[in-house]
Amino acid sequence: MVNVLDIKVARDLWSMRLQVLSIALLVAAGVAVFVMSVSNYQALIGAMEAHYRNERFADIFVGMTRAPLSIVDRLREINGIGIVEPRVAEPVRVIREDTNLPISGRVISLPAAGQPLLNCLHLVQGRWPDPLHPEEVIINAAYAEARAVRSGETMAVVLNGRLQGFRVVGTALSPEFIFATRAAVPLPDDRNFVVVWASEDAVASAFDMKGAFNDALMTLAPGAGPQHVLEEVDRLLAPYGGTGAYGRSDQPSHRFLKDELAEQETLSIVMPSVFFGIAAFLLNVVIGRMVEAQRGQIASLKALGFANRTIAFHYFKLVTAIALLGSAIGLVVGRWFAIGVVGSYAAFFRFPSLEAQLEPWLLVAATLVSVGAANLAAASAVYRIAMLAPAEAMRPETPPALHTFSWLQTIGSQRIPLQYVIAARTILGRPVRTLLTTVGIALAIPLILFGLYWFDAIDYMIDVSFGRIERGDAFVTFTEPVSADALYELRAIPGVLEAEVQRVVPITLRAGHRAYRTSATGLDSGSELKVLRDSALRPIAVPSDGIMLSRTIARQLDLEAGDSVTIEVLEGSRPVREVTVRRISDDILGASVTMERTALNRLMREGSVANLATFRIDPGQSERLWSRIRSMPKIEGSSVKALWFALFNETIGGMVVIGALVLSGFGMLIALGVVYNSARIALQERAWELASLRIIGLTRREVSAVIISELVVELIVAIPAGLLIGRYLIELIASARASESFQIPAVIDRSSYAIAALLVIGAAIASFITIRRRIDRLDLVAVLKTRD
Amino acid sequence: MQPLAPVFVARGLTKVYGAGDSRVLALKDVDLDIRQGEFIVLLGPSGSGKSTLLNILGGLDAPTSGTATWRDHELTGASDEQLTTYRREHVGFVFQFYNLIPSLTVEENVRLVAQIASNPMTPAEALELVGLSHRAGHFPSQLSGGEQQRVAVARAIVKRPDILLCDEPTGALDVDTGRLVLAAIAKVNAELNTTTAVITHNSAIAGMAHRVLRLSGGRIVKEEANPRRIRAEDVTW
Structure with missing residues (x-):
């Protein structure tokens, strides 16, 4: 025999189906965003860890001028070192018929046996090179895809100044080139940077490295601390021109990946958690009012002799059914979106396998939170009503103590x-209820703003980074420092509208026992094509002597303006100098170390030289311009802003847009649910x-x-309040999540406020109808037949 | 007082609720004339069809078949807008459960109707008629049931309605307060010459009417005129 109260649950659900559906969708939106985002973030972390593990990503990296292979055994003897993999790694240039753009890259030697011991390759396509054919190479998959290079194609590579032909037999992913960035170029571009893995023989003979190596990868023995090992490696390799061993945290690709993941954490964990929290709160408000509206029924059940417990259990079933329905929709939709969104990551995060994860705890947590929030609200509403005498509860609720507010009676006296x-x-007369409804509507607004904010943040970053800071249209790097007079040569090229040079030097900063590996940029004072700016976008002048540091680096090294810091230069004669920190900057585009160029030249004990040029170009003459530049000596690589933008839109842009659209879409669904339920109840x-x-x-x-x-008044208060809350939450999240090389500014465009407000007004109009x-x-x- | 020409004319009114097995015949082929200024009491047990008849007369419900006209207003087949206008301009309602607006004071509840009427008396006059001038500033929740019902009467008559329809006006009241309400209704009927129909299952009230209609099973089974009407003060139950 079915319990009659259970029949009532079913009938209530059916008779309130539109309301039930809107509440379930509210739950679903919160759950979907949470499940999708967290599972995607876990997918990224999982893919990174698997890639690092499967391809045996090294713990320690070191470069040097040239060391005999006999040193390898001495490296292995260092206490705390596990595996040592010596290799030859050198910069190269690639010549292609279909472009005049200089393409730079790195060639890395592969042992005769095939796979190296560390930083193994994950073959994406093709095969392993035949040891009997030294011309066979593997290239990085990112470049191969960007330039549509197929297996079997030949490639013209300039090795040590000599043009050599290689045949591509496969493409691969490597844990050290998940982001194939080059430190010197501001806009890394897969089309203009290639990694070539060639046989040891071919590379060693091209660079005169037979029986020697200039790069080594190492693992730490289990339980070993890196500090001692790094010092020992440096001591051992110092006579061979060692440029300082460093751990994963200073490895360029890993550092960039870490920062990207930190950003993803904001988008994927922090914001969705806040989003889900707000959704749970709104669920609480909506369910509470829904149960309160059943006051008469609860009173009647109580009058009939049902125990409070029984009544509470009855409502537990009702709201749990709604929360479970919502959670189920949310899990299915969230999973579905997770698969789609994780697909959009693949273009950006180059991992061998990247699949949406769905961990059981996530399902359980999301369901428990929604069922819990719904029941908390229902239980407190049932409790409040059950505390009244049944006779009292059966009467409709009268506006509490209306008569005590005498001023209320004068409202609208005649007109x-x-x-x-x-x-x-x-x-x-019901301030608490009014407040809850208003807060409920207000809190729906940040959920929409969260999504829109990402569009604004990206627009802002692009505008600031490439409209106001890096103002050049293109960059070229030189294989070695060239006289700053090269500037005149560049300016003379038809199509070059403006040109400036920079000196970029890899360095390690040391303060006490702390060290930070980065590069220092020497900038001419009064530079127009690169303008450093503070967080308020005011231009920052380059100090004429000493260095200027980003606050993030200063904090890591515990430095303040006026302190002195040791610079160890990692190229050329490798001078070690003490310099004074002249200024700590709050620059917004990543961590940087900047000096006046001639001051950097003096520090390097070199003449007025530079190794990077940036220029503005006349787009109409770009083909001729690039063909002239490519023919110039010592040109290494290039990047072009316009091409970079296109790539950006395909990768980061696409990824963020999808995430942001999903977020604001679900935000809107919740706004609709809250407004509709407020009106309906x-x-x-x-x-x-x-x-x-x-x-x-x-x-x-x-x-x-x-x-x-009534609703219009609540909206008039809720919308501005919601916009303010949204702004505050975004500022809070942005400031809490500022990462080392990327600070996401809390910028919200006026149009986003307008869109969020209009969407809520739209939801209100739909509800009004x-x-x-x-x-x-x-x-x-x-109505006449019953009292309520 | 001598009744005049009929203002309400109903012919063959039939009302069916539901369909199939759950079909309920609430009114069966009812003919009825009500004259200007007449005080009518509709008597009958629960389910006899009296409320249905009153609701049709008041423009709250539409018959399944038959016609109902008030003067030149055709009530059957009228649109919701036309019925709203009819109620707004001509009909005053008094219900068993008062149906006052809890967030408005006594005076405001009355003024609510006055503000939408074309030729209303002042709320003060209406409250004076029901003897509640001293309660004008109170909220309904501060009044007794009888007082609330008298506010409902004041609200019904403030527009100087042509018809006053009362559905169990004393149903929720004790004898003493019920008498006060009935007195107010009778006073309006007498002083304003308002055509009045009162529904009740309390036959004691019947003595106040010019004419008493007894309903049973959806039909008017008996119709009688009172040669001598009793005063509200003399009603007992």
């Missing part, structure tokens, strides 16, 4: 139509009163005005 007086008294609670107004002759429009004007329809259909006769 305002009385339907607005009714609305005003309801708003003021207000109508349910007041149906009797509204029908009475209709009976005594008020028109539908006049009666609708009562409910709608359904409310108006319900008022039109009010059963006047039925």
